[in-house]
Amino acid sequence: MLQAGLIHVLAWALVLGLAFAARQIELDLSWGMWALLQGLLAGGFSYFFALPAWWLVINPLFFPVLAQAQQWELAPHWYLAGLVALLLTQLGAVRSRVPLYLSSQRAKTELLRLLPADSGLRFLDVGSGIGGLLAFLAKNRPGLVLDGIESAPGLWLLSRLRLGARASIALGDLWNVDLSRYDVVYAFLSPEPMARLWQKAKREMPPGSLFVSNTFEVPGVKPDASIELHDLHRGRLLLWRMT
Ligand SMILES: C[S@@+](CC[C@H](N)C(=O)[O-])C[C@H]1O[C@@H](n2cnc3c(N)ncnc32)[C@H](O)[C@@H]1O
The missing domain is CATH 1.10.8 (Helicase, Ruva Protein; domain 3)
Structure with missing residues (x-):
């Protein structure tokens, strides 16, 4: 910023x-x-x-x-409407310095490739935005149990409308979600929350589960694997197997 x-x-x-x-x-x-x-x-x-x-x-x-x-x-109410729309969609950015941008198609495809085929695998997208990643997984791997948490009301509403019963998306703060229920936790956030999120993942995620960060590193903690995405974000999927 x-x-x-x-x-x-x-x-x-x-x-x-x-x-x-x-x-x-x-x-x-x-x-x-x-x-x-x-x-x-x-x-x-x-x-x-x-x-x-x-x-x-x-x-x-x-x-x-x-x-x-x-x-x-433009009449002043258009500026006001713009501000309200911005707040409804970028509240996450204001609060936690994590703006909205979307996982690329490459990121989604690579993530799908590395997810175990088990039906019933519990997957959480922390900061699920407009639900694009969850929609992709729901379509391509229908057996997954898909959850999302999103703090911006406008994005949460959009994703609820988009996904219906195919995923359960809560409006709220990712810091209040219990990660112990998940086999895979996916984060595409920003550098800002990564150290704290890693501490939370280490405390709560069960042994053998997978923590995936799109692009943003955990300071001082080497990932177990890394997949180059060659996408517009010049991103990587960073993977940690929890112990
Ligand atoms: C970079 S976007 C990623 C969207 C989606 N996961 C994807 O990969 O396409 C990050 C999202 O996290 C949300 N966010 C930021 N801080 C949050 C928090 N503390 N709790 C829940 N969501 C948050 C933002 O509103 C934004 O929609």
Whole structure:
């Protein structure tokens, strides 16, 4: 998040420099054009500094969209509606610094490949988002018992509507879920909660069960195996067999 913010500062600094130079040659560009240029620079820097894939979308669009919205002279209630939608879908990000982004198709396929074929295997997605991973597993491995926990009400509602009885998704905080009931716990969160989540998994998950983190490492704890995904997130599945 901090890196993404700094990229905007850097992009604006360059744009201000260019705007100053443009004034010298009496080149007059609109605020929208400067915002577009800032977006291009911010997108380029995001790619150069290898920010996660979602920043490659958010950073180039942020200021150009803002400039465009000003042109449309939207009524204030649209901004309020936007804020409410943001809160309903990104509450997890506000509370625990874990935003919404989705497991890639590669991550889902690899995860499916490594799940034992046992019917009745209990699987939990901590921070289940819009339920895409659970929907994929429900379709491709119908024997699994699938649970999710999601803290953002809008995402929880979407996933409930999407999955119906095929998975049980609770609205709440992952820190309150008892992990001892699960054979596999999957997390695609952020670096922030990983140390604490690992302590919880170690305390609660039964011996022989599997803890999987998409991309984010547990500081100082080597995984038992790692699978490169070659996806947009440049992700890996990191696997720990609990003892
Ligand atoms: C990166 S998304 C992953 C979505 C989904 N698991 C997937 O792989 O496609 C992380 C999700 O975790 C949710 N989240 C963040 N903190 C949480 C918490 N403390 N308890 C429950 N969910 C949380 C966020 O709202 C977000 O939807």
